[in-house]
Amino acid sequence: MLHRPPSPPTLSCQGLSVALDGQPVLQDITLALHRGWTALVGPNGAGKSTLLRALAGVLPGRGPAVTLHGQAQGPQNQRERARALAWLPQQDSSSGDLTVRETVSLGRLPHTGLWGRWRAEDEAAVQAAMRRTHCEAWQDRSLQRLSGGERQRVHLARALATGASVLLLDEPTAHLDPPHQWALARLFRDLAATHTVVTVLHDLSLALQADTVAVLGQGRLHIHAAHHDPALHRQLECQFAPAVRIEPLAASPGRFAAAPMPLDAPGAGLV
């Protein structure tokens, strides 16, 4: 069964091209995202983060090619977009001495504005977001004193606190150990029932747990298909050749995983 609901996509882009410093990074990307979990994968330098940033509207000068809830995105409706879409950058470059709770509270900015009152519903959204990512127990601790993985969960809570229905998460499982990666993957699956979740992932096996997988390579979108689509598996093996082979998961029927190729297998080496 293919995940193609008849409803219009929540987030889409049409013929999106992006050049950074004169170098084309994305070329003619057309992508339609619906409610559910989509994993964005591709080799290093494929343009995954740039695509996510373009969709999030944080690339300067981009926008008209992106449509959110049927509305063309421009730079004028920043706050409105922030209520509908949350973006989590790849690298946590946060500074300062905010506590976990204060950091998550920043997610309410699109609702409260800079000088608005803090209402009970804002506090409720913040507490619910922290509960969902399991960081409410250390909400009074300083963000800078947490480990990389813990901080990642805080930033995810900050994204959830916006109440946005579209979540664009750039490598949310980086710095996390397997149990935490697994827990996050379950969270994405749960969120997918109500949200449009897009995650850039490096772990192909984790990516294949998503509803759909989009494969980028050299700035182009090669395929966007359901996780069990054989064409997707072929494309993955091709893009990540000669490192991986996609195999069915014995433990969960209908699911697949990326198996590493033996190191002495014949291959062309890194291209």
Add this chain to the structure above:
Amino acid sequence: MNRIHARTRRHRMLGLALLVALVVMSTLSLFIGSQGLEWPDFSSTQTQAHTPTHTPTNTPPSPGAFADAAQAALILDIRLPRTLGVVALGLLLGLGGALAQGLFRNPLADPYLLGSGSGAALAVTLVAAASAGATAAWQPLEPLVRAGVMGAAFVGALGGALLTLLLARGAQHTHRLLLAGLVVGVVLGALTDLVSTFVPDAWRQRQSLLLGNTQLLNNAAVAALWAMALLGLAFSLALARVLDVLTLGEEAAASLGLPVAPMRLLLVGVMAACTAVAVSQAGLILFVALVAPHLVRHLAPSGHGFLLPASAGMGAVVLLAADIGARWALAPQELPVGVVTGVGGGVYLLALLHRRQPR
């Protein structure tokens, strides 16, 4: 949710400690002169208040009364404006430092990084060079020139910051802003050197600006400093949340709907204005802006809603201490306060370096 967290308690403690320190140091500053501590003789003033009923009014006042009057005048006319001025200066420097460190997201940033210091130095040198001949020819021009130097420092400090903003094409990118500030600092510094090579008289003016000085604070200076300090505090408190959001990074802040470029521009404007007023009244007093927010963060980590006013208070306490030290250290000679803050700041940074060394 009525919990009082350890953090909130620390904030209250530090706030209280700063207030107490401010009152104690201000009092000390009123009564410490180049002769050391000079407590006023309250008992003698009290007896004086009662004596008129018993003594005829036509007897000459005692020599003690003369001394008391002179001391009262010294405290009211010289030390009071100086103390008030130093407090406001400290507020401005501490606030400027906290704003700079929040804006550049760097705990070692300093408001002078934006080119305000070098801009002020160049402007002062230019005015001094232009008027060097004039004052030599006609002494009454001296106060006019001094006012001109103050105005030049203000315009130069603002101009340096504006030039930096221009070269960085706005305030949106931290690295570009820092690099542009560096360029402006180097180029304006070279121009200042060039001017002072040709007009040696200007070199002295420039030197006194670079050293920082609190001896010349008069009532007008105090008014200007306090007006800017209160304005700066009001603006900073209103913009504290902007700095909190910016801790996430510029793009993440933009993704939350924050208009990053105009907000940063506003913050740079407040910081540059605070610095320009401080520099114009007392020259370049180093390290207070850097150290004050540092101390606050060390003692009570917090968001900017507390950090900004607390850094201002810490700046006032630190500068008061330095000013008292400047009067006391080599009494009856007085050191430029910039020398004291320079040495103190250097020692502080060294201690920091030592403490942060990997074990």
